[in-house]
Amino acid sequence: MQFPESWLREFCNPPLSTKEIADVLTMGGLEVEDLRPVAPPFTRVVVGEIKEAAQHPNADRLRVCQVDVGQGALLNIVCGAPNARPGIRVPCALVGAELPPGEDGKPFQIKLGKLRGVESQGMLCSARELKLSEDHGGLLELAADAPVGKDVRDILALDDCVFTLKLTPNLAHALSVYGVARELSALTGAPLKQPKFEPVRPVHDGKLKVKVQAPDLCGRFSGRVVRNVDTQAKTPQWMVDRLARCGQRSVTALVDISNYVMFEFGRPSHIFDHDKIHGGLEVRWGRAGEQLKLLNGNTITVDEKVGVIADDREVESLAGIMGGDATAVSDETRNIYVEAAFWWPQAIQGRSRRFNFSTDAGHRFERGVDPSQTVEHIEHITRLVLEICGGEAGPMDDQVLSLPEARPVSLRVARATKVIGMPVSQEQCLDAFRRLGLPARATQDGIVTVTPPPYRFDLAIEEDLIEEVARIVGFERLPTTSPLAPITAKLPRESRRSPFALRRLLAALGYQETINFSFVEESWEKELAGNADPIRLLNPIASQMSVMRSSLIGSLLQVLRFNLDRKAERVRVFEVGRVFLRDVSVQTGESTVRGVRQPMRVAxxxxxxxxGLQWARKAPGVDFYDIKGDVEALLSPRRGVFRPATHPAMHPGRCASIEIDGGEAGFVGELHPRWRQSWDLPHAPVLFELDLDAVLARDLPSFQPVPRFQPAERDIAVIVADSVTHAALMESIHSADTGGLLRDALLFDVYKPKQATAGMAAGEKSLAVRLTLASPEATLTDDQIDAAVRAVVDRIGERLGGRLRS
Structure with a gap:
């Protein structure tokens, strides 16, 4: 919300400086985000009238002007502006004037000089040279009645300041100059000037037939026909200036009037070309397939969830958001229909975002606009139209269907004291509500009941009233108290690592962290995650980022592709991020959304x-076992079980799932050749993705005494089928009943003959394992060692069909 200080002071003028008003508004909950002067400082710039403008004798594009600045004698000024002509009044910088700084940051001083041999006794200024706007097409033409010789700063009110407020969504009643003045009056106690809306006497009986078919869309609809309007009339300069200082450029007189009233009283309205309306108007919900060309030039397709205003032939306006092009006023317009309505906020909320644009009207209506003054504001608009554009007003047509019910809200004074943190009395609460213009009544038991006025849509529960009391009492008056609760450090469990420690470990392994968007291309989900039904975004920031990711693989491949495009030869990256999976068991909570599970992953x-480059060896590049080692280091001291698996993104036969404590924790593997080709990668990268909770968990170390007795080692060689994996062999060995003597097992040799021998058949291999046996109680005997080895060999035979190699 942006507005000039002078406009605010017309409604409420407290005896405070500009800075003090900004502080009061900020402390009252209306944060002043920016406060700046209308124009930068400059001096000795006055109103000058060009009396003569002759061609420069030595330059085709320059004119020699005789300018009256109220000093008696005319000034001789050389000017190159195309609109320099006799009779106009423009800003004239006298000799010695200081203009706003240029690009070098230094003030520009006007001196007596010569241009192409002709003396120039000053400078005629454009709006850009005075830093009033970026218009540099010619001199800034002032009003014809501007007093010659007067300071331009006084004529244009350039000592004014512009306030920019950063309002929260509950402050819809402050989205106007009058609304801010009403708040300022309550905060300072300064009187508020109440506007008067004198009815305009109708001079004809013309009405437009309007039928409201959707009371849940429009609760009140008011309108009036005005005939014989001069749409080419010029907007008064005072209105143009005020709109400009609200951040709104002047368009035409009728559009400017509508915008002016919206900024003044927060009432969006719309003006139709009455002669372009076919029959009457219908206010209803849209119908599937209906199309509307808007004032911004976009053509949209509406449906049953969007409100529209239609005539007998087609849709003419997007209800509460933007008018249509077909009935827009133009220079040929002679008869107009002025409309102001109350649109239910629930019927407007989110509709603009569906069409990827927003408007000032929609911004206000979706927060709530006062339904009680549609007629008064049309009277105000009508009076401005008659004053500026002329015309003949017709009778008012006002249809009231359903308005918001004023539901009283109760405040317990004791509760307010507890929440605010300082004692407040019932009288203070009543005084705060009185200053805010909120009807309130008190009871004997310390309860104050407030009936919200129609312009306050934010007062629904007790806490809303407590906030109003705190604002008026003053946040700066709240006492500073130390917290009563003891502050104790919340130590993390030793059985869980921190994400920071995980990141440091990955960095130590040579990986660099990357952070990516959580929304990705839909093709990534189908190809890399096998997800045919990803979670879609209703309003994606880009067409290629339309779904939520269920895997981090696509994000990492995009980073790889980005680095390869910049000639990187070695890339190691990781990401710790959230993925999004459909899960009907998840219910909506403080950090959850119904039907969506959001686990954290590390990939x-x-x-x-x-x-990198090595002089001593020529490595073929990173392979599966390199990354498997990194994953094992990441999980240490816990051990994961790697099993052959398949994955949509991984190379068949070069992918393994990872199990920790019997539960699946992730996978590791080489990228599938199909996706390597589609991503145009010279070599296949190796990737892993793990559940973050499984990685952060760790086993606590337990004390083990130094062995007092020397361990025994035995080597065995067993013959098993080629299909037996190392993991299966180790699982069988460690599951053998050795009486607790087995300490470790290490595979140190694999032998497979080129052809069948007497001891080994085709399809078999020999695995040599070193067993470490020990007891904490005594030195092992040969019988104990032999029994433990037999138990291991027997278990291998039972589970894997292996036998001891002779």
Whole structure:
């Protein structure tokens, strides 16, 4: 919300400076985000009237002007502006004047000089040279009645300041100059000038037939026909200036009047070309397939969830948001229909975002606009139209269907004292509500009941009233008290690592962290995650970022592609981020959304040489086992079980799932050749993705005494089928009943003959394992060792069909 200080002071003029008003508004909950002067400082710039403008004798594009600045004698000024002509009044910088700084930041001083041999006794200024706007097409033409010789700053009110407020959504009643003045009056106690809306006497009986078919869309609809309007009339300069200082450029007189009343009283309205309306108007919900060309030039398709205003032939306006092009006023317009309505906020909320634009009208209506003064504001608009554009007003047509019910809200004074943190009395509460213009009554038991006025849509519960009391009493008066609760450090569990420690570990392994968007291309989900039904975004920031990711792989591949495009030869990156999965068991909570599970994952990617360039060896590049080692280091001291698996993004036969404590924790593997080709990658990267909770969990170390007795080692070689994996072998060995003597098992040799031998058949291999056996109680005997080895061999035979190699 942006407005000039002078306009605010017309409604409420407290004896405070500009800075003090800004402080009062900010402390009252209306944060002043920016406060700036209308124009930068400059001096000795007065109103001058060009009496003569002759061609420069030595330059085609320059004119020699005789300018009257109220000093008796005319000034001789050389000017190159195309609109320099006799009879106009323009800003004239006298000799010695200081203009606003240029690009170098230094003030520009006007001196007596010569231009192409002709003396120039000053400078005629454009709006850009005075830093009033970016218009540099010619001199700034002032009003014809501007007093010659007067200071331009006084004539244009350039010592005014512009306030920019950063309002929260509950402050819809402050989205106007009058609304802010009403708040300022309550905060300072200064009197508020109440506007008067004198009815305009109708001079004809013309009415437009309007039928409201959707009371849940429009609760009140008011309108009036005005005939014989001069739409080419010029908007008064005072209105143009005020609109400009509200951040709104002047368009035409009728549009400017509508915008002016919206900024003044917060009432969006619309003016139709009455002669372009076919029959009457219908206020209803849209119908599937209906199209509307808006004033901004966009053509949209509406449906049953969007409100419209239609005539007998087609849709003419998007209800509460923007008018249509077909009935827009133009220079040929002679008869107009002025409309002001109350649109239910629920019927307007979110509709603009569906069409990827927003308007000042929609911004106000979706927060709530006073339904009680549609007629008064049309009277105000009509009077401005008659004063500026002329015309003949018709009778008022006002249809009231359903208005918001004023539901009283109660405030317990004791509760207000507890929440605010300082004693407040019932009298203070009543005084605060009186200053705010809120009807309130008190009871004997310390309860104050307030009936919200029609312009306050934000007063619904007790806390809303407590906030109003605190604002008026003054936040600066709240006492500073130390917290009563003891402050104790919340130590993390030792059985869980922090995400920061995880990031440091990955960085130590040579990975660099990357952060990516959580919304990705839909093709990534289908191809890399096998997700045919991803969670879609209603309003994506880009067409290629339309779904929520269920895997981090696509994000890492995009980072890899970005680095390869910049000639990177070795890439190791990781990301810790959230993924989004459909899960009907999830209910809406403080950090959850119904039907969506949002676990955290950690994923990594490695590409290129493992250690960079090496003079001593020529490495073929990173492979599956390099990254498997990184994952094991990441999980340490816990051990994951790697099992062959399939994954939509991984190379068949070069992918493994990872199990921790019997539960699946993620996968590691090489990218599928199909996706390597589609991503145009010279080599296949190796990736892993793990559940973050499984990675952060860790086993606590337990004390073990130093062994007093020397361990025993035995080597065995067993013959098993080729399909037996290392994991299966180790699982069988450690599950053997050795009486607790087995300490470790290490595979140190694999032998597979080129052809069948007497001891080994085709499709078999020999695995050599070193067993470490020990007891904390005594040195092992040969019988104990032999029994433990037999138990291991027997278990291998039971589970894997293996036998001891002779």
């Amino acid at each position: 990594g990617l490695a590409y290129g040489e493992g250690d």
